[in-house]
Structures are given as structure tokens and as C-alpha cells.
Amino acid sequence: MTEATRPARGPGRRPGPTETREAILAQARELFAEKGYDGASLRAIARAAGVDPALVHHFFGNKEGVFIEAMRFPVDPAVLLPRILSRPREELGEVMVRTFLEIWGDADRRAPILAMLRSAMTNERAAAMMREFVTSALFGRIAQATDVPLLRAQAAAGQMIGLMILRYVLRVEPIASASEDELVDMVAPALQRYLD
């Protein structure tokens, strides 16, 4: 954050960049909850926060970026995608298993995923919001970039989501104590089959 990118300050009354950023995120959370991911535009979020859309763009890049920050969603496709695509195609299964284990293995990153899943199980609004985000920002982009049919990408993701629930939520043995390599050896070939 440089001086130049801060919003113009009035005579001691205008909020600083941290407050502005938080105010945008607060409005974004409300708008996403009210209108869902697709229904809340970056422009509407800016309007609700009383700032210029260019400032929202500056802080968060795009709507996806706002969503990830607002929801504290611990997976950013903009980080994930290049990492997945940098590896040979035949390692996709293994990369996927290791990426899920890394994210879910960290309690701080797992918590917000579980919070979203929990809400999605109770509340249709939350389910719609997560559905739209997961479909367009995650699956859509990964499937497009890798040429994997969406249905097969979802089968692979489903494998990992269920595995993570058994390992980290229910903590069922022996899967809860299995080593990362053990899980890669067992599951990566199944994912690779979906992704080939």
C-alpha cells in the first residue's frame, strides 16, 4: 500500500485505507449474502461502500478477489491455477491430492471451508453462493485450463472433499492417521483416471 493508492483524505475525517478496505469487505459480505455471488457486482459493492469501483479493483483485483477476502475463503484460484498448470499433465492426480492435504491439513485454512460447508447444509442462500463461486471460479477455470470435462473434474473434487471430511472432520481411523504419501499412492491414480 503506497501513499498514491490511498483514497484521498479529507481534513482528518476520511477513513484510512485499512478502514476503507474493511468497509468494502463488510458491504461485500452483505451483498453476497443478499444477492448471491453472481448477483452482487463489483460496481454495486463499490456503491454500497461509497467508494469508486476503481478502488475496489485496486484493492482486490476483481469480484473473485473480493469474494475470497470477504468470505475468508482460503483457496484463491489465481494462486492455485498456475501451480496446477505448471506440472506435467500425468501428475495432475498427485498435485490435486497434495494440494487438498496442504489446505485442509492447516486448521486455519480448513475452518472457513467447513464454515461455508456448514452454512450450505443449512441455508439455500449460502449453498447458492458457494455453488456459484465453486462452479465459476474453481471448477470452471480449472476444467477450462486443463481441458478436463467439468463432470470429471467434479468427480475428482468430490473424491477429495469426502476424503477430507473423513480425515479431518470425522477423524475416522485409519484414514485420519494415514501419511500423505500413503494417501497419494492410493488416491492419485483414481483422480488421474478422471482427469485423463
Place this chain on the structure above:
Amino acid sequence: MTEATRPARGPGRRPGPTETREAILAQARELFAEKGYDGASLRAIARAAGVDPALVHHFFGNKEGVFIEAMRFPVDPAVLLPRILSRPREELGEVMVRTFLEIWGDADRRAPILAMLRSAMTNERAAAMMREFVTSALFGRIAQATDVPLLRAQAAAGQMIGLMILRYVLRVEPIASASEDELVDMVAPALQRYLD
């Protein structure tokens, strides 16, 4: 329910069999919540309900049966297991996909599973209870009866749990609208690989 199996009636004050059954389930729910699945014995449930353990046995068979009724758990291993074992080994993957689709596809049977999952995501007591039940009554018995290593049975179950969450909770497309046969064609070979 025959006259002979009813609890002895006092002079007009003793509860009928329906009330007795419900009283046992209410005590069972409390004991399972307090002590977990392993910690709540059939004898302790009977004692809490003020009935003879033989009556609990008569109503529900065994502790598993009490649990399934008390938690309204929609999967009874005593029904599931013979059905799975009646089919040739090489159809295990397909049988598993179709069984999950049948149970989760029915909103009335899906609701209590989701309720348990939701609790398990919030509450360590609930997680422990579900973990113990799932491990001993479901995985343990199925793995034992089919000779499939527990870890591989869990990988297969994980595949189906995650798939069901994407299809019925998040309702992500195209997996939400895929036909049963499409899902069997795609997923059954992956399960079969785990179970072979």
C-alpha cells in the same frame, strides 16, 4: 408387537409399548450425546429408561439398532450388508454408487445424514459419536465381510460422500443433473479399483 412382548402393565398407570419405546429412545439420545456411541451401553440405556435390558433388546435388537432409531440414522448395516454381499465381487463398485444415490436421492433419508454431518462439523461430541458408529458399525463390518482393507473402503466411501455433497447439498452442475447411469459409468470403476 404381541401382548406377550409388552411390558407388564400395572393398574392402568404403566405406559404402553409405544410410550416405552419412545422413552427408551429419548434416554438413548441423551446417553449417546453424553457418553458417545462406545460409552453408552444397552444396559445403561435400559437402566436410564427404567426397563429391563431384555426389553431394549426385544425392541431394537442391539445397541446399533437403538442408535439407528434414536438418531434416525437412515442407514442400517443389518439391511445394507446382506444386500452388498449378495452381489458378485466385481459389481461392488456399482452397487456402492447405486446404494448411495438411492439413500441420498431421498430427501427424507438425506436430511438426518446432513444433520449428523453438520453437528460433527461443529461439535466434537457429535463428531466422536458419528466416528465411532461409522467406524464400528459401517466400515468395520463391511470391510470385514468383504476383506477390503479399511483404508481402501474409506477412500471409496469418501468418494461417494464428496460426490453426494456436490450433487445434493451444493447442487453444482453438471453433477447435480447427471443421470444415475452416467455417475455409475464414471465412478464405479474408481470404487472397484479401491475395493479389488
